[in-house]
Amino acid sequence: MNNADTAWVLVATALVLLMTPALAFFYGGLVRSKNALNTMMMSFASLGFVGLAWALAGYSLAFDGEAPLFGGLGRALMRGVDLAAHGTIPHVLFFSYQGTFAIITAALISGAIVERMRFAPYLVFITLWSLLVYAPLAHWVWGGGWLARLGALDFAGGTVVHVNAAAAAAVAAWTLGPRKDYARQAILPHNVPFTLLGAGLLWFGWFGFNAGSALAANASAALAFTNTLLAPIGTLAAWTLLDLFRGGKATAIGAATAIVVGLVAVTPAAGYVGPMASICLGAVAAFPSYFALLWRARTRLDDSLDVVAAHGVGGTVGALLTGVLARKIWNGTADGLLFGNPRQLAVQAIAVAVTIGFSAVMTWGILTAISALIPLRASEREQGLGQDVVQHGEEAYGHGEGAILVLPESAPEAAPSGAIALDGAS
Numbered sequence: 522m523n524n525a526d527t528a529w530v531l532v533a534t535a536l537v538l539l540m541t542p543a544l545a546f547f548y549g550g551l552v553r554s555k556n557a558l559n560t561m562m563m564s565f566a567s568l569g570f571v572g573l574a575w576a577l578a579g580y581s582l583a584f585d586g587e588a589p590l591f592g593g594l595g596r597a598l599m600r601g602v603d604l605a606a607h608g609t610i611p612h613v614l615f616f617s618y619q620g621t622f623a624i625i626t627a628a629l630i631s632g633a634i635v636e637r638m639r640f641a642p643y644l645v646f647i648t649l650w651s652l653l654v655y656a657p658l659a660h661w662v663w664g665g666g667w668l669a670r671l672g673a674l675d676f677a678g679g680t681v682v683h684v685n686a687a688a689a690a691a692v693a694a695w696t697l698g699p700r701k702d703y704a705r706q707a708i709l710p711h712n713v714p715f716t717l718l719g720a721g722l723l724w725f726g727w728f729g730f731n732a733g734s735a736l737a738a739n740a741s742a743a744l745a746f747t748n749t750l751l752a753p754i755g756t757l758a759a760w761t762l763l764d765l766f767r768g769g770k771a772t773a774i775g776a777a778t779a780i781v782v783g784l785v786a787v788t789p790a791a792g793y794v795g796p797m798a799s800i801c802l803g804a805v806a807a808f809p810s811y812f813a814l815l816w817r818a819r820t821r822l823d824d825s826l827d828v829v830a831a832h833g834v835g836g837t838v839g840a841l842l843t844g845v846l847a848r849k850i851w852n853g854t855a856d857g858l859l860f861g862n863p864r865q866l867a868v869q870a871i872a873v874a875v876t877i878g879f880s881a882v883m884t885w886g887i888l889t890a891i892s893a894l895i896p897l898r899a900s901e902r903e904q905g906l907g908q909d910v911v912q913h914g915e916e917a918y919g920h921g922e923g924a925i926l927v928l929p930e931s932a933p934e935a936a937p938s939g940a941i942a943l944d945g946a947s
Contacts, residue, residue: 536728537726544564548717550717578597584679629828636825637701637834639895640913661875684876692880699821703823723780783835784811785822788836790802794847
């Protein structure tokens with residue numbers, strides 16, 4: 522083991538863990554105030570339920586053995602996950618670092634289904650999804666599975682994390698249907714500074730996400746760190762110019778979204794491309810994500826916080842451009858299309874297509890099974906009241922006026938003196 526490598530991955534693990542609360546602020550600011558706590562809780566809940574699933578079986582399914590399709594259960598309940606070396610770091614640290622990836626990947630999906638999915642079935646969904654979808658894909662790419670053997674390049678999770686989560690988000694949004702107010706009234710962010718704070722903290726944590734994936738304090742980590750700085754710079758500049766040319770105003774929501782898109786796009790490429798290539802990659806990624814977001818708003822797909830446009834399109838562009846821009850002088854592994862290896866682009870396209878198909882089918886199956894037992898969707902009245910009060914019995918912004926009592930529609934007369942009965946139009 523190497524003490525410097527261990528120290529760096531310890532820091533990187535903490536940075537990636539920070540990304541889940543950062544995501545809570547990013548998403549929480551984008552919804553209406555009556556759903557802010559529920560939206561943030563969807564991220565925080567992943568820390569508990571997906572983290573527990575990872576310790577019980579998820580890690581084993583992802584990293585036990587090198588079978589082409591599935592990991593084994595030899596590491597279930599953390600058997601053999603001890604202080605022995607895993608590469609140059611302790612095995613327990615590798616387990617912890619990879620667990621933070623599983624947690625935030627599941628949390629990303631919530632952005633497509635906020636303001637209308639009931640909390641209890643959501644907990645069941647992300648727990649099962651982390652075991653049945655995330656863990657197998659992580660095994661295919663990082664655990665010695667068939668995509669790794671094919672030669673797919675994914676340094677820190679373009680396919681495993683972002684394309685995977687976006688495919689699941691699209692299916693989940695379609696399965697639940699649109700919010701009751703979708704396309705009937707403006708649904709505006711309630712706290713843009715929260716979203717900017719979340720974007721900034723995500724960028725900070727992403728240095729651990731990408732550079733930590735080198736699993737060592739070495740030149741590869743330095744390259745990934747630098748590319749994680751540069752790619753969002755390119756995206757932010759391009760997105761701001763798009764905003765200015767299209768509407769004459771550079772929006773804060775656009776800036777926050779651009780940062781995330783740039784980070785997503787560089788994730789698969791971080792350790793494989795040069796610094797100038799990462800700036801170009803970030804700038805190019807701005808265009809398809811920007812116009813995908815505009816297109817989605819004109820459809821009936823209520824992807825509430827545009828997970829597909831940011832993570833799906835951004836992740837796909839990044840994964841494919843990795844197959845174009847990768848260069849062996851930087852990564853020591855493989856060249857891309859521009860440097861005489863067209864096969865790499867084909868392999869990257871296969872990895873993206875397989876990820877989308879597997880994640881979409883499995884997500885639909887999991888949601889269908891859960892919906893056979895308990896309702897997934899909040900009623901229109903519950904959506905009107907807001908998920909904070911209905912699902913958690915709390916408000917994000919209390920005004921010192923006492924608790925809100927939610928009464929059955931059939932019995933408003935049952936309210937005690939001084940209580941307020943709310944209806945679905947509230």
